[in-house]
Amino acid sequence: MEFSPYGLAFSLALLAPSLLLAWWPPRHPLPRLRVAWPLAAAERLGQALALVLPVVSGATGPLTPAQSVLGCTTGVLFLAYAALWVRYLAKGREPELLYGRWAGVPVPLALLPILAVTACAGWLGSPWILAAGVILAAGHLPISLQIAQRLRNEPPKIPRPGEAQGAAASYRGDGHTDREENT
Numbered sequence: 001m002e003f004s005p006y007g008l009a010f011s012l013a014l015l016a017p018s019l020l021l022a023w024w025p026p027r028h029p030l031p032r033l034r035v036a037w038p039l040a041a042a043e044r045l046g047q048a049l050a051l052v053l054p055v056v057s058g059a060t061g062p063l064t065p066a067q068s069v070l071g072c073t074t075g076v077l078f079l080a081y082a083a084l085w086v087r088y089l090a091k092g093r094e095p096e097l098l099y100g101r102w103a104g105v106p107v108p109l110a111l112l113p114i115l116a117v118t119a120c121a122g123w124l125g126s127p128w129i130l131a132a133g134v135i136l137a138a139g140h141l142p143i144s145l146q147i148a149q150r151l152r153n154e155p156p157k158i159p160r161p162g163e164a165q166g167a168a169a170s171y172r173g174d175g176h177t178d179r180e181e182n183t
Contacts, residue, residue, distance in 0.1 A: 006063075006071070007054030010120050013078055014113060015051060017085045026095040031150035039139045046136025050117045053132050058124030070123035077116040084109050099148035110144035 063071065088097040088109075102108040114137045121130035 001056045002060055004055060004058030004060050004124060006060075007056070007058030007120075007124055010054045010058070010074065010116075010124070011051045014116065017081065020085060020089070024089060024093055026098060027093045028095055030095050030098075031147060031154060033143070033146055033150065035143055035146070039142055041139070042135055043139030043143055046132055046134075046139055049132035050113075050129070050136050053126065053129045054120055054124060057126045057128045058120075059126075063123070067123050067125060070119050074116050074119040074123050077112055077119060081109070081112040081116065084112070096151055099144060099151055101148075107141070107144040107148050110140050114140060 059067065084097075084102060087102075088094075091097055098109055099107055105111060114133055117133035117136060118130060121127065121133060
C-alpha cells in the first residue's frame with residue numbers, strides 16, 4: 001500500500017458534497033428511522049473505506065487506456081452527482097431533493113457515489129476499493145430507500161416556533177441522515 005494522489009483527489013471529491021449539509025441542511029427535518037444495526041454498520045464501514053482506501057491502495061503511476069476510460073467514467077458520475085447537489089441548493093434544500101427520484105432513478109444521490117466508488121476501483125486498479133463500494137451499497141442504498149419511502153408517505157414535519165429549524169438540530173455528522181440506530 002502506498003499513497004495515491006489520484007485516490008486523494010477522488011476521496012476529497014467524494015466527501016465535499018456531504019460537507020454541504022453542515023452549512024446548508026434541509027429546510028425541513030428528515031424522517032427518523034429505526035435502522036437495523038447491520039445496515040447502519042455496513043453504511044458507516046463502507047463510507048470510511050470508500051474515503052480511505054483510494055488514498056492508500058490506488059494507482060500511483062501512469063494509467064492504462066482502460067484505467068483512463070474508467071477515470072473518465074468516474075468523472076462523469078461525479079459531474080452528475082454535483083449537478084444534483086446544485087439542484088438541491090438551487091431549489092430550496094428540500095429533503096425530497098436529497099432522496100427523490102431523478103430521471104426515473106430512485107435515490108440518485110445515494111446511487112451515484114456508490115457507482116463512482118466502483119468505477120474508481122477499476123480506475124485505480126484496486127479490488128479493495130471495489131469491496132468498499134459493495135459494503136457501502138449494502139448499507140447506504142437500503143437506508144436511503146427507506147428514507148425516500150418515508151418522505152413520499154409522510155408530509156414534512158414543520159418545526160414549531162422556537163424549535164430548531166431544518167435538520168441542523170438532528171444532524172449527527174454522518175453526512176446526510178437523522179436516524180436512530182438499533183443496538
